[in-house]
Amino acid sequence: MLNNALIKKFESILGKNNCFTEPEDTMCYSYDAFSAEPVQPDIVVKPQNEEQIKYIINICKDENIPIVTRGAGTNLSGGTVPVKKGCVLLTTCLNKILEINENDMYAVVEAGVVTANLANAAIKKGLFYPPDPGSVNISTIGGNVAENAGGLRGLKYGVTKDYLMGVDFYDMDGNYVKGGGKTVKLVTGLNLPGLMISSEGLLGIMTKFVLKLIPKPKFSKSMLVIYDDVIKACETVSEIIAAKILPATLELLDSFTIKTVEEATKIGLPTNADALLLIELDGHEAQVLEDFEAVKDICIKLGGNIKVAETAQERDKLWEARRKALSSLARLKPTLILEDATVVRSKIPEMMKAINDIKNKYNLVIGTFGHAGDGNLHPTILTDKRDKEEMVRVEKAIDEIFAKALELDGTLSGEHGVGFAKAKYLEMEVGSGTIEYMKKLKKGVDPQNLLNPHKMGL
Amino acid sequence: MDELIKELKELEELVLQCMKCGTCQAHCPLYQKDLLESTVARGKISLIESVYEGRLENATKILKHLDYCILCGRCKENCPSGVKTDEIFLKAKAVLRKIEKLPSWGKAILKIVMEKPELLAKIAPLMHIGMKFGAKRVKNDIFKPILGSFSKRNVKQIAKKPFSKTHGGFHKAQNEKMEVYFYPGCAANFIFPEWGEGIISVLNHFGVSVYVPEVNKCCGIPAATLGELETYKKMVNENLDDINKRDCEYVITCCPTCQYALSEMGPKVTEKSPNKHFYDILMFLDEVLNVKFDVNLDEKFSLHTPCHYLSPKKANLKKHLEENIQGDFVVLENQSCCGFGGTFNMKKYDDSKAVGMSKAEEVKSKNVKKIFTPCPGCAMQLTDAIVEVGSQATVEHPIVYYAKELKNNAF
Numbered sequence: 020m021l022n023n024a025l026i027k028k029f030e031s032i033l034g035k036n037n038c039f040t041e042p043e044d045t046m047c048y049s050y051d052a053f054s055a056e057p058v059q060p061d062i063v064v065k066p067q068n069e070e071q072i073k074y075i076i077n078i079c080k081d082e083n084i085p086i087v088t089r090g091a092g093t094n095l096s097g098g099t100v101p102v103k104k105g106c107v108l109l110t111t112c113l114n115k116i117l118e119i120n121e122n123d124m125y126a127v128v129e130a131g132v133v134t135a136n137l138a139n140a141a142i143k144k145g146l147f148y149p150p151d152p153g154s155v156n157i158s159t160i161g162g163n164v165a166e167n168a169g170g171l172r173g174l175k176y177g178v179t180k181d182y183l184m185g186v187d188f189y190d191m192d193g194n195y196v197k198g199g200g201k202t203v204k205l206v207t208g209l210n211l212p213g214l215m216i217s218s219e220g221l222l223g224i225m226t227k228f229v230l231k232l233i234p235k236p237k238f239s240k241s242m243l244v245i246y247d248d249v250i251k252a253c254e255t256v257s258e259i260i261a262a263k264i265l266p267a268t269l270e271l272l273d274s275f276t277i278k279t280v281e282e283a284t285k286i287g288l289p290t291n292a293d294a295l296l297l298i299e300l301d302g303h304e305a306q307v308l309e310d311f312e313a314v315k316d317i318c319i320k321l322g323g324n325i326k327v328a329e330t331a332q333e334r335d336k337l338w339e340a341r342r343k344a345l346s347s348l349a350r351l352k353p354t355l356i357l358e359d360a361t362v363v364r365s366k367i368p369e370m371m372k373a374i375n376d377i378k379n380k381y382n383l384v385i386g387t388f389g390h391a392g393d394g395n396l397h398p399t400i401l402t403d404k405r406d407k408e409e410m411v412r413v414e415k416a417i418d419e420i421f422a423k424a425l426e427l428d429g430t431l432s433g434e435h436g437v438g439f440a441k442a443k444y445l446e447m448e449v450g451s452g453t454i455e456y457m458k459k460l461k462k463g464v465d466p467q468n469l470l471n472p473h474k475m476g477l
Numbered sequence: 478m479d480e481l482i483k484e485l486k487e488l489e490e491l492v493l494q495c496m497k498c499g500t501c502q503a504h505c506p507l508y509q510k511d512l513l514e515s516t517v518a519r520g521k522i523s524l525i526e527s528v529y530e531g532r533l534e535n536a537t538k539i540l541k542h543l544d545y546c547i548l549c550g551r552c553k554e555n556c557p558s559g560v561k562t563d564e565i566f567l568k569a570k571a572v573l574r575k576i577e578k579l580p581s582w583g584k585a586i587l588k589i590v591m592e593k594p595e596l597l598a599k600i601a602p603l604m605h606i607g608m609k610f611g612a613k614r615v616k617n618d619i620f621k622p623i624l625g626s627f628s629k630r631n632v633k634q635i636a637k638k639p640f641s642k643t644h645g646g647f648h649k650a651q652n653e654k655m656e657v658y659f660y661p662g663c664a665a666n667f668i669f670p671e672w673g674e675g676i677i678s679v680l681n682h683f684g685v686s687v688y689v690p691e692v693n694k695c696c697g698i699p700a701a702t703l704g705e706l707e708t709y710k711k712m713v714n715e716n717l718d719d720i721n722k723r724d725c726e727y728v729i730t731c732c733p734t735c736q737y738a739l740s741e742m743g744p745k746v747t748e749k750s751p752n753k754h755f756y757d758i759l760m761f762l763d764e765v766l767n768v769k770f771d772v773n774l775d776e777k778f779s780l781h782t783p784c785h786y787l788s789p790k791k792a793n794l795k796k797h798l799e800e801n802i803q804g805d806f807v808v809l810e811n812q813s814c815c816g817f818g819g820t821f822n823m824k825k826y827d828d829s830k831a832v833g834m835s836k837a838e839e840v841k842s843k844n845v846k847k848i849f850t851p852c853p854g855c856a857m858q859l860t861d862a863i864v865e866v867g868s869q870a871t872v873e874h875p876i877v878y879y880a881k882e883l884k885n886n887a888f
Contacts, residue, residue, distance in 0.1 A: 043538040046527050047514035052498050057523070057532070065512070092514065093499045111512035131512075133503075156503040346557030353493035355558075403493075 021061045025082060029064060032074045039063040048089065048107040052154075053097040053440055054354055054404065060087070060101040065109045069189075069226050072108070076193045076224065079106055085469050088220040090131060090159030093152075095357055096438030098166060098219045103472045110161050113226060116140050124232045125184060125201055130161030130225055134168075137230070146232040149176035152434065153345065161225055167217040169434030171341070174392030175265045175301075176233075178434060180216040185229030188215060188222075191465045201229050219436055220471040222464050239267065239301035240311050243337045244323035245292045249273055251321045252294035253368035256391045258317045259298075260364055264310045268299040269392025270341045273371070276348060276386040276399075277340075283347035286339055296323070296391065297341045344388040345399065352384065352401040358417060360424040361395045361433030373423040374398045380419075381412040395433030422447070442476035481536055484572045486529040494560045495522045501552035501562075506814040506832045507545065515542045518552035518562045525569050540573045540704075545825065547818035547832070548702055549784035550737075564745060567701050574704030587700055590663070591708055594692050598642055601667055604635045619864055629826065631864035633668050633857060640670035645691030648677050654684040656725040657761075658753065660716070660739070662732035664853030666693045672731050672853070675880035676758050680729070682883050683766050688723055696738035702820045706746060713743035721752045727765065728755045731874065733785035733852050734819065741787075758876055759797050759851050760790050772878045774804035776846035781836070781859060781872075783852035784814045798849060802875065807845050811836045817858035830862060837862035840870050848872045 021040065029038045039045060040062050049057035061084070066072050079086050085105030092099050101107055114131035121144050128137055134148075135156045141148045151170035152158055158168065164186065169178040185199035198211025215225060246252040256269055272280070272295040281288040288295070298314060300307045318325055328334035349355045362370045371387065374396070378385040389396040398420055402413050421431055421444050431441045431448050446454050454476070461468070461477045468477075501518040502508050514520035521542055527533035543566055553562040579587070589597055612620035618634040640661050657680065665672045677687045697712025716739055720728055728751065730736040740755040762768050780798050782791050799806060816822075816832025840848060840863055848863070848870055850856055856872045863870050 041538065042533055042535070043524060043542060044515055046524060046533055047520040049527075050497055050523060052496070054496070057527075059532070091499055091502055109512070114512075135503075154499065157499050346559075349496050349498075349558040350494070353490075355496045405493075 021084075025078070026062065028078055029062060029075070032071055032078075033064055033066060037065040037067065039065075045107075048092070048101070051089075051092040051094040051097060051099045053095050053100070053438065054356055055097050055100060055440065058100055058102050058104060060107040061104050063107045063109065065112055067112050069113070072189055072224055072226060073193045073195075075106070075108060076189055076191060079469055080191055080193070080467065083467060083469065085472050086224070087471050088161070088165070088224050090162035091133070091154070091157045093154040093158045093162065094166060094438060095359070095435040096166075096432065096440040098436050098438035098471070098474060100439065102439055102474075105469075108224065110159060110226070114159075117227070119144055119146070119232070120201075121146065123201065124234075126230045126232055128160050128228055128230065130159060130227065132160045134158050134160060134163055141232050142235060145235050147235040148182065148230065148232055150179045150182060160228055160230070164216055164225060164228060165219050166436040167434065169390070169393075169395065171268050171270060171390060173390050173395065173434070174269050175267045180213070182231040183212045183216055183228060184231050186212045186215045186225055187227035188225040190223050191467070191469060196223060199229060217436065219438065219474050221461055221474060221477060222470065224470070236267070236301035238304040238307050239299055240307050241297070241299040241328040241334045241337050242311075242315070243326045243328075243340065244296040244298065244318045245289050245326070246294045246296070246321075246323055247292065248322065249294035249371055250368045252296050252323070253371055253391065255296060255318055255321045255323060256367055257365050258321065259314055260392070262313060262317060264300075264313060266298050266310075266314065266392060267301040268297060269390070270297040271295070271367075271387075271389060271391035271396070272297075272340065272344055273387040275384075276344050276388045279351060279386060280340055280343050280347045283350060284339060284343050286336060288340055295340065297337060341388070344386070345397075348386045348399050348401060352403055354402045354404040356400040356402065356413065356417070357435075358398045358400065358420060359395070359432045359435040360398060360420050360429065361393075362424055362427040362429035364392070364394045366427035366429065367391055367394060367396070370396060370424065370427055370429070374420060377416050377419050377423075381416045383409075383412060383416055385416075390433070393433065394429065437475045439474055442474065445476055478536065478576075481572055481576060482529050485525055485536070485569060488525060488565055488568060489529065491561055491565050492522055492526050494558050495519060496558050497523070498557060500555060500557055504551040504555045506547060506549060506551070506816055507828065509813070510828070510831055516545060518556070518560070521546070522560070522562070522565060525565065537573060537577045540570065540577055543570050543573065545828075547784075547814055547816060547821045547829070549814040549818065551784055551814060554788050563742065567706065567742070567746075570702075570704035571706035579703060579705065583703065587703065587705060587708060591695050591697065591700055591712055594694050598639045598692070601635060601639050602637055605637050608632075608634055615864055619860060626826065629830075631861045633860060636667055636670045639693065640666045640673040641689060641691060641693040643670065644673060644677060644689050646689060648681055648687040648689070650681040650684045650686045652684045653686045655727075656686040656688060657727045657729050658720055658723045658725055659687050659689050659729045660696075660720070660735060661689065661693055662730065662735035662853065663693065663695050664857065665731050668857065669853050669874070671877055672874045675874070675876035676729065676731060678880045679762070679876060679883060683768055685766070687729075688725070690719060694719070696735040697743075698734055698738040699820050701738070701742070701746075702818070709738075710747050713739060713747045714749060717743065717747070717749050717751050726753060727761065728753045729758050729761055730755060731758050731851060731853070731876070733757060733783045733787070734854060736787070737785040757786065757790070757851055760793065762879075763793065763797055770801040770879045770882055772802045772875075772882050774802060774847065777805045777807050777844055778802065778847040778849060779807045779809050779840065779845045781809075781815060781848050781850040781855055782812065783850060783855045786851070794851070798875065802849070802878065807843055809836065809839050809843070809845075811839050815855045815858040815862075817854045819854060822858065829858070830865075833858045833862035834866065837866045837868060841866045841868035846870050849875050851875070
């Protein structure tokens with residue numbers, strides 16, 4: 020617990036209006052978008068510039084206060100829950116797009132820039148920032164880097180790590196560190212951007228980024244494919260990739276999700292379908308049209324019934340089915356647990372079958388949708404956290420889903436991070452030696468373990 | 478306190494719908510300004526939850542956060558989980574108001590506005606005169622009061638006589654084909670009587686007889702936003718009783734917030750429903766009367782869509798303007814709430830004004846000369862901000878132009 024003298028120290032740097040210690044204020048930073056017990060920090064600070072961050076670090080280091088850096092708090096693995104209390108440091112005021120360089124195709128942004136704001140600013144200059152997490156209108160670039168956020172375009176365009184060229188951050192001694200830079204080729208020293216991506220705020224406080232931009236695709240074409248058999252839909256995904264075609268988007272919805280979306284939106288989805296694929300190709304028009312015909316042939320061969328979007332309005336309608344998946348499921352039960360099991364693409368049919376078996380075994384409501392093209396599935400468990408008996412079954416089901424994902428050469432998390440939600444599973448994936456190495460690394464740069472402690476089990 | 482916690486706990490089913498995704502951040506006009514979690518719906522909901530789950534001891538402290546809300550409803554409209562934020566906040570405020578009473582001056586004002594409409598109507602002419610002598614004219618009928626906290630505001634002149642006094646009663650149309658009940662609401666009654674006059678003349682022109690209540694009773698929403706839910710219920714009941722007894726099919730409004738208070742939120746808290754269809758005047762012209770106008774403007778104009786305009790109709794509003802008013806229509810990038818929020822503007826003027834100013838800056842920079850909006854609250858707020866930034870634009874309701882067009886064509 021902080022004493023008055025300490026609070027005054029923070030206030031002397033940040034001003035009273037940017038320090039919050041009243042319980043009704045700090046309570047608002049006790050959670051993120053992951054369904055877990057809230058933990059209230061002792062103080063919340065809202066720095067207005069980088070200089071103030073340096074001083075905050077110094078106080079926290081001297082007083083042994085844990086620091087959790089927080090953007091919009093949209094994490095789905097508890098990454099910004101201050102499990103050891105201490106100080107929550109908000110990056111929301113560091114929200115300037117400092118540069119968009121059209122010639123060299125990069126952007127320099129502060130940590131608190133909302134992802135969609137960067138994407139829109141790039142589009143205005145004919146450029147493209149592809150990572151588009153579901154929270155694109157809210158989440159910040161700092162959070163995207165910390166969690167290595169993905170999105171619907173991951174298959175062709177990759178995720179945040181594929182666009183991170185440079186990162187500026189402060190270490191726990193308050194030193195300014197500059198990793199990477201603005202050149203396309205850069206092999207000087209250790210790859211610090213590579214180290215900071217997915218680091219969930221454990222290794223430093225990130226303030227500024229250089230991000231790669233690419234030319235905006237000139238042409239795109241979308242279609243919705245309806246299947247009687249989810250396994251056939253999954254096989255379609257594998258065959259498209261095997262045919263050396265990379266759609267920008269290749270999304271899957273299972274039968275439960277289809278019914279739920281249709282009930283909520285009445286957009287005319289076939290409620291008797293076992294699965295839907297939403298496919299979008301983009302790029303040069305001639306290439307897109309050629310690939311499109313090939314994709315259509317594969318879909319038809321595997322029993323898919325195709326609806327092609329001929330206009331922008333029709334495209335929007337097809338996309339609505341995917342965009343509304345999570346929100347439609349969220350309306351069914353009070354507690355929604357969105358998981359992030361990811362497997363190699365050829366194993367998607369097996370993973371889908373396993374999720375179905377686990378659902379039946381534990382008698383749970385699970386809707387599955389996700390980025391089938393990159394193997395990233397979101398089995399979404401609908402429950403009620405007040406039902407303690409059901410929550411025990413949910414926990415067991417999650418254990419089995421992750422175990423199966425790892426068995427299928429997969430990973431615990433395709434885009435949501437580890438946080439504390441998946442910390443207990445981490446060793447299953449990476450092994451004890453790797454955990455030990457991570458611990459050494461963490462101890463080396465943060466010997467007091469003050470930067471977002473307890474996340475990833477570190 | 479136990480009773481209060483029990484009452485807040487009754488909101489649990491509504492509160493649990495919030496999956497804490499934070500989508501509301503992108504749509505909350507105050508969050509865009511403050512960037513604080515306590516400002517946004519997710520934060521407020523978790524505070525209510527914290528009280529009834531015993532994690533926050535002093536329940537009264539959360540009232541200031543619940544009060545810091547324009548009640549624009551954009552969080553509800555855009556919530557993926559369909560959380561009824563407006564219902565949660567209004568009910569929670571009413572519960573907390575039991576231990577933190579409104580100051581007596583606040584109660585007195587509410588009592589006059591809600592329960593003494595005749596007295597309010599009598600005071601109006603005095604306020605009209607008071608404005609002439611106690612304020613500086615800044616533009617046509619826009620004044621800046623000289624004294625007190627009102628001196629920061631650019632306000633429209635108060636009507637010499639309220640609209641309900643001058644136009645209360647039945648206005649029969651020639652070739653009558655139907656009758657409607659027109660509920661003017663306080664702002665049109667005292668500030669924008671020309672909107673009401675426009676509505677009567679346009680409707681009469683198309684064979685619609687109009688009944689205007691001789692005493693305008695407030696819809697009650699200011700009481701609800703201050704946590705006085707019982708007063709709100711009383712006002713909704715009185716208005717719905719009056720509306721229900723009139724023999725017609727439609728109620729016409731020119732204030733989306735009044736319509737929301739009486740036809741959407743009202744029935745949820747009173748369990749009494751109107752037996753008529755509520756229509757904003759512009760959608761009534763489009764969807765029931767199917768009439769079009771051909772107003773030609775030779776200046777840049779734009780549209781501000783009010784937050785409480787029924788969500789499915791919001792898109793229709795732009796279409797309506799494009800189909801009825803010809804000229805250089807500029808779509809503003811800033812589609813935010815105006816920041817008014819009725820009592821919010823009274824309690825937190827600087828915060829309220831800051832939200833409106835960003836839109837006014839765009840209006841000025843794009844050299845827009847006219848902003849159309851079908852909400853008197855938005856019109857007051859935008860007028861204030863537009864004058865403040867030094868723009869020459871005026872804020873208008875399209876109905877005034879339709880009435881003029883019909884009048885001009887008659888000669």
